[in-house]
Each structure stands twice: as C-alpha cells, then as structure tokens.
Amino acid sequence: MSRALALIDGNSFYCSCERVFDPKLVGVPVIVLSNNDGCAVARTPEAKALGIKMGAPYFMIRELCRREKVRVFSSNYTLYGDMSARANAVYRQFAKDVEIYSIDESFLDLSEVRERERLELARDLRSTVRRWTGIPTCVGIGPTKTLAKLANHIAKRVPELGGVCDLSDENERAMWLVGIPVGEVWGIGRASLAKLEALGVDTVADLRDLDPRPARQALTVVGERIIHELRGRACLPLEIVPARRKGCAVTRSFASRVTEQADLEQAVSAHATRLAEKLRRDGLATTQITVFYHTSEHDRGDPKRSVSTVVHLPEATSDSLVLIKAARLGVAKTWREQGPEPWRYSKAGVITTDLVPLTESPRALFGALDRERGGALMAAMDACNRRFGRGTVVPARAGLEAKRTWATKFEMRTPRYTTRLAEVPVVTAMATAGPEIRPSSS
DNA sequence: TCTGGGGTCCTAGGACCC
DNA sequence: TCTGGGGTCCTAGGACCC
Numbered sequence: 418m419s420r421a422l423a424l425i426d427g428n429s430f431y432c433s434c435e436r437v438f439d440p441k442l443v444g445v446p447v448i449v450l451s452n453n454d455g456c457a458v459a460r461t462p463e464a465k466a467l468g469i470k471m472g473a474p475y476f477m478i479r480e481l482c483r484r485e486k487v488r489v490f491s492s493n494y495t496l497y498g499d500m501s502a503r504a505n506a507v508y509r510q511f512a513k514d515v516e517i518y519s520i521d522e523s524f525l526d527l528s529e530v531r532e533r534e535r536l537e538l539a540r541d542l543r544s545t546v547r548r549w550t551g552i553p554t555c556v557g558i559g560p561t562k563t564l565a566k567l568a569n570h571i572a573k574r575v576p577e578l579g580g581v582c583d584l585s586d587e588n589e590r591a592m593w594l595v596g597i598p599v600g601e602v603w604g605i606g607r608a609s610l611a612k613l614e615a616l617g618v619d620t621v622a623d624l625r626d627l628d629p630r631p632a633r634q635a636l637t638v639v640g641e642r643i644i645h646e647l648r649g650r651a652c653l654p655l656e657i658v659p660a661r662r663k664g665c666a667v668t669r670s671f672a673s674r675v676t677e678q679a680d681l682e683q684a685v686s687a688h689a690t691r692l693a694e695k696l697r698r699d700g701l702a703t704t705q706i707t708v709f710y711h712t713s714e715h716d717r718g719d720p721k722r723s724v725s726t727v728v729h730l731p732e733a734t735s736d737s738l739v740l741i742k743a744a745r746l747g748v749a750k751t752w753r754e755q756g757p758e759p760w761r762y763s764k765a766g767v768i769t770t771d772l773v774p775l776t777e778s779p780r781a782l783f784g785a786l787d788r789e790r791g792g793a794l795m796a797a798m799d800a801c802n803r804r805f806g807r808g809t810v811v812p813a814r815a816g817l818e819a820k821r822t823w824a825t826k827f828e829m830r831t832p833r834y835t836t837r838l839a840e841v842p843v844v845t846a847m848a849t850a851g852p853e854i855r856p857s858s859s
Numbered sequence: 860t861c862t863g864g865g866g867t868c869c870t871a872g873g874a875c876c877c
Numbered sequence: 878t879c880t881g882g883g884g885t886c887c888t889a890g891g892a893c894c895c
Contacts, residue, residue: 453879453882456881474879522877603876664884665884667882667883669881670880670881826879867893871888871890873887877884
C-alpha cells in the first residue's frame with residue numbers, strides 16, 4: 418500500500434471559530450486581530466475580497482472596516498485552542514496516526530486506506546468535522562507532507578473540487594504542478610523565492626525538476642529536501658508524539674509606551690510569571706532567562722535603545738518567584754536613567770532556550786533552591802488558577818491586573834464560550850405547534 | 860623562507876512557519 | 878494614539894581541545 422498523508426486545516430480558522438457561536442457573522446466580512454489588536458491575522462473570503470491583506474496593521478484598515486461593515490474581533494486563543502482540540506478529536510476517528518501541526522492544521526496517515534477510497538473518506542471527514550464542530554475545512558492528500566500541503570492549497574482555491582484534492586497519482590499531479598507558482602510551496606519564503614527566480618524557476622514543476630545537489634548550494638539542505646518531497650520521496654516523517662519543546666518565550670508589545678523602570682519591571686514580572694506557568698504545565702525548567710526590552714522602530718525621530726541580557730540561575734527551575742526575581746534583575750542591571758529625551762519602550766519579553774525536564778535536571782551544589790517548598794507553593798497556586806481562572810492567584814510582585822499601565826489590548830474579544838461556565842452561550846427555545854411533552858405519570 | 864589539521868561545542872543570525 | 882507572538886531548523890564562524 419502506498420504512503421498517503423492528508424493535510425486538513427480549518428478555513429479562516431479563527432474567523433470560523435467566531436462564526437460557530439454567532440450565525441449573524443455568516444456571509445459577512447470578518448477579521449480577527451493579533452495580540453494587542455495589532456494586525457489582521459485571519460480573514461474570511463468576504464474580507465479578503467475587500468483587499469484586506471494578511472498582517473495588515475489594524476489602524477491602517479480601521480476606516481475601511483468601518484465603511485464596509487467588517488466585523489472585527491480581538492483574538493480569543495482560549496476559544497480557538499478548545500475548538501482545535503474538538504476538531505482533532507474528530508480526526509482521530511478517521512485515522513489512527515495524527516500529527517497536530519498547528520492550531521488549525523493536522524496531518525493524518527491514510528496509508529491504510531485504499532487509493533480509490535481516499536477521496537470519499539476525505540469528503541466524509543470534512544462533513545463530519547463540519548457537523549460536529551461547525552468548522553469548515555479543506556483536505557489535501559499526497560505521498561509526502563509537502564505534496565499534501567500543496568494538494569490542500571489546490572483544494573482551497575479550486576471550488577469545483579469541493580474542498581478535497583488528491584495528488585497521489587503522478588500523472589495527474591504533474592498537470593497541477595505546472596500551473597502553481599513556486600512561492601506557494603511549503604518552505605519557500607521570500608528569500609528562497611528570489612534565489613529561485615534567478616535560477617529561472619517559476620513553477621512548482623520547475624522546482625521539482627531542479628537537480629537537488631546544486632539546489633543545495635542555493636537553498637541549503639532544506640531546499641534539497643523539498644525537491645525530493647515534490648518528487649514523492651518522503652524526507653519529513655509524520656511526528657505523532659510531539660517533540661519536547663526546546664525553548665519558551667513570553668513577549669508583548671505595550672498598549673502604550675513605557676518610560677518608567679517600575680512599569681517595565683512589572684511587565685517583565687508578569688511575563689516571567691506566565692513563562693513559569695507554561696514551564697510547569699510541561700514539567701520543564703530552565704537555568705537562565707534572557708530579558709529584553711526595546712523602543713519601537715516605528716517611532717521615527719525618537720532615541721532608540723535595545724537591551725537583551727541573560728540572567729543565570731543557580732539551578733534549573735520553573736518557580737515563578739525565582740523567575741520574577743531574575744526578570745527584575747535583568748531590567749535593574751541594564752536600566753539607564755532617562756535624559757531630557759527619554760527612551761519610550763514599546764515591547765519587552767522573557768525568553769528561555771535551554772529547557773530540560775525538571776526531574777532530570779541536576780541540583781546545585783551551592784545556592785540550591787528550595788524545590789520542595791517552592792514546588793508545593795507553585796502547585797497550590799496552579800491548582801487555584803486552573804479552578805478559578807488564570808490570574809486568580811498571582812505573586813504580589815507580578816502586579817495586579819488593575820494596575821497594569823502597560824497591559825495588552827483585547828478590546829473586541831468574544832466570550833470564552835466553551836471553557837468558562839460564566840461565558841457559555843444561552844439558548845432560548847421557543848415552543849412551536851407540535852407534540853406536547855409531559856412527564857410520564859406511570 | 861617556514862607557522863597543522865581535525866574535531867566538538869556554542870552562539871548569532873537568517874529563514875521560514877502558523 | 879495605533880504596526881503580533883511563538884516556535885523550529887540551518888549555517889557560519891569563533892573558541893577550544895588534542
């Protein structure tokens with residue numbers, strides 16, 4: 418049986434999630450904004466038709482949105498994450514091996530399915546996901562991940578295909594590949610595109626026919642792999658068990674510029690708190706954090722400053738209190754007194770790159786942290802926050818929500834319909850003429 | 860006159876992805 | 878006023894070692 422992978426993804430996923438809970442959004446232009454209400458990161462076809470580009474800064478399209486009655490939403494990651502989990506639960510009914518590639522994309526192994534039955538299965542998958550979660554999807558099938566991605570791209574753009582496309586057959590595949598620009602291939606970005614154009618490569622078929630060895634010169638081993646994948650030779654395995662994460666970052670732009678040390682320290686403390694929560698959730702720990710903050714490239718004329726500093730810890734930890742202290746130290750040791758033209762900082766963050774499982778990490782000989790006591794406290798705090806919502810219990814130094822002058826904007830966020838009891842939608846049913854239902858008397 | 864060679868590890872920066 | 882956030886992988890080059 419030949420190898421076959423399917424790539425299924427949600428159409429305009431974030432927008433579709435919003436539509437599931439508000440039918441009035443169907444048929445009208447909808448966009449979802451990035452963190453801080455910065456850029457458009459999801460657009461329905463109606464919004465794309467108005468010329469709204471991926472990543473367009475909101476302040477530049479605000480007027481257009483008002484005029485064209487585009488419905489605009491802040492991101493609601495809690496909702497999207499939960500809808501994603503629901504969709505994947507459906508995928509697992511159709512395939513034993515599923516790789517969750519991103520919040521809205523998964524690869525399914527269909528190698529066990531007979532070739533002539535794959536399209537039918539894909540159609541069934543689409544309609545089941547639609548029925549059970551409300552999310553519209555497209556499915557692409559191919560012998561490699563790169564070809565499955567390409568098939569998905571075709572399924573999205575050719576309406577006659579009904580949302581599914583199978584590139585398993587080599588002859589049929591060759592016909593499609595001559596008509597697709599090479600920039601649509603997964604892994605070919607702006608820089609690679611420019612190099613390929615110089616080599617006279619315009620279409621996906623051109624790239625497939627490129628000699629892989631010299632291609633490596635221009636595109637590194639990554640490009641060589643893509644060529645093999647386009648020829649149907651798999652170089653990228655299906656990763657069913659997610660790899661352990663290597664790094665973790667919490668970074669945010671400020672809603673307004675920050676000029677005070679106290680505000681900056683409070684911001685990185687909050688980021689460190691969130692970072693620690695993520696580490697504990699995954700059972701990971703870090704021996705050092707990088708703290709950074711900088712002014713904005715968009716503030717023309719203002720003095721520029723960019724700071725990045727590493728703070729080492731005595732041993733690996735995921736303790737919020739330890740990481741907060743380290744984050745504040747990172748600011749304190751690099752802070753410079755403001756002059757007559759103060760630096761107006763626009764963004765700050767806390768980054769780790771050396772994550773290890775906490776239980777496998779060596780203890781410090783000197784200056785060891787009190788893991789037992791700290792661990793118990795963190796466990797109690799996490800339990801409270803899981804039960805009553807994030808931010809219910811926070812270390813005092815992380816700052817209270819109400820006092821955050823730098824806080825991120827989410828002015829148009831919808832309720833967390835599926836994960837907060839207080840925010841579930843209320844359905845009112847009107848009685849119509851029909852059989853009356855009464856409690857049985859016997 | 861003439862100044863080895865090969866290996867590992869680490870980091871910074873580039874590129875790409877969603 | 879207003880321009881996201883969080884990841885991965887690859888390569889080159891320096892430090893260091895024998």
